[in-house]
Amino acid sequence: MTHFCVVIPPIDLLLVTEVPSRIPSGPPLPSRAVLLIGGLALLCLVLLATLTFAVSNADAPSLALDAPPDPVAAARLDATTTRSPQRTEAGSDAVYAAEPNAIPTGVLTALEQASEEPIEVEFNRLLDAIQHGFGESSVQIEPTLRPYAARIAGRLNVRPVSFTVRVAAPDRALAQARARALGRLFDAMGVVSSRLSFTPRAGAPGLSAELA
Numbered sequence: 001m002t003h004f005c006v007v008i009p010p011i012d013l014l015l016v017t018e019v020p021s022r023i024p025s026g027p028p029l030p031s032r033a034v035l036l037i038g039g040l041a042l043l044c045l046v047l048l049a050t051l052t053f054a055v056s057n058a059d060a061p062s063l064a065l066d067a068p069p070d071p072v073a074a075a076r077l078d079a080t081t082t083r084s085p086q087r088t089e090a091g092s093d094a095v096y097a098a099e100p101n102a103i104p105t106g107v108l109t110a111l112e113q114a115s116e117e118p119i120e121v122e123f124n125r126l127l128d129a130i131q132h133g134f135g136e137s138s139v140q141i142e143p144t145l146r147p148y149a150a151r152i153a154g155r156l157n158v159r160p161v162s163f164t165v166r167v168a169a170p171d172r173a174l175a176q177a178r179a180r181a182l183g184r185l186f187d188a189m190g191v192v193s194s195r196l197s198f199t200p201r202a203g204a205p206g207l208s209a210e211l212a
Contacts, residue, residue, distance in 0.1 A: 096177050100133040100142040107132055111148055119155045120211060123163065126152055127207035130182070134205070139177040141185050153189035162195050162212040168203040175200035182207075 107129045114122040126148050133142030141149070156163075165182060169175035179198035186196055197212065 096137055096139040096174060098135070098138040098140075100138045100140045101135040103129050103132050103142050103144060108144070111145075115151065119152070119159060119161065120163070120209065122155070123152055123209045127165065127209055131205065131207045134178060136205075137174065139174070139181045141181060146185075149185055150189050153186060153191045156186075156191050156195050162197070163209045164212045165196060165198045165207065165209050167198055167200045168206050169200070170202065170205060172200065172202040175202060178207075 111122075111125045111129050114125040117125075126145065129145055129148070130141060133140070133145065165179070167175045167179040167182065169178060179200040183193075183196070183198055187193065
């Protein structure tokens with residue numbers, strides 16, 4: 001029997017590959033780029049802190065609204081309201097919002113003819129015309145009467161006389177509102193406040209002026 005022998009050449013069992021000692025990482029970043037990146041990072045941190053602070057304080061107003069009122073502040077508000085009666089009275093005039101009535105022609109004619117009469121006669125003619133304009137529930141001065149009121153104001157400023165104007169209405173509150181309307185009218189005309197005083201009262205509606 002014949003035997004064959006196969007000879008296998010030696011094979012290197014360990015293959016060693018050389019590993020480079022340094023991995024290239026590209027050129028270094030310039031200093032300007034480093035500063036830019038650092039600045040952006042700092043800006044992001046500042047914005048984050050600002051947003052956090054805003055969110056933490058977002059509920060503060062609602063908590064303040066739910067808090068009980070300060071008794072000292074409430075007392076000051078009450079004192080201010082007490083010291084301002086004129087503002088409260090002026091606001092109450094809004095209840096009487098009726099438009100004034102038209103003035104009859106005969107009343108206007110009598111008022112026009114009173115320009116040569118003594119001042120107390122003309123003044124009472126004017127008040128009679130204003131009463132026609134008031135009607136039942138108005139506190140507004142009829143616009144056509146303002147020139148006549150200006151004429152009376154001129155005479156009051158020339159003559160050193162004073163009048164007491166009596167204002168009567170079925171409701172005392174209505175009489176007070178009409179008295180305030182008359183006061184504002186003559187104040188706007190430049191009449192010295194000491195020349196006129198107004199006395200409101202409950203009674204049959206009417207306006208009259210008497211020498212004080």
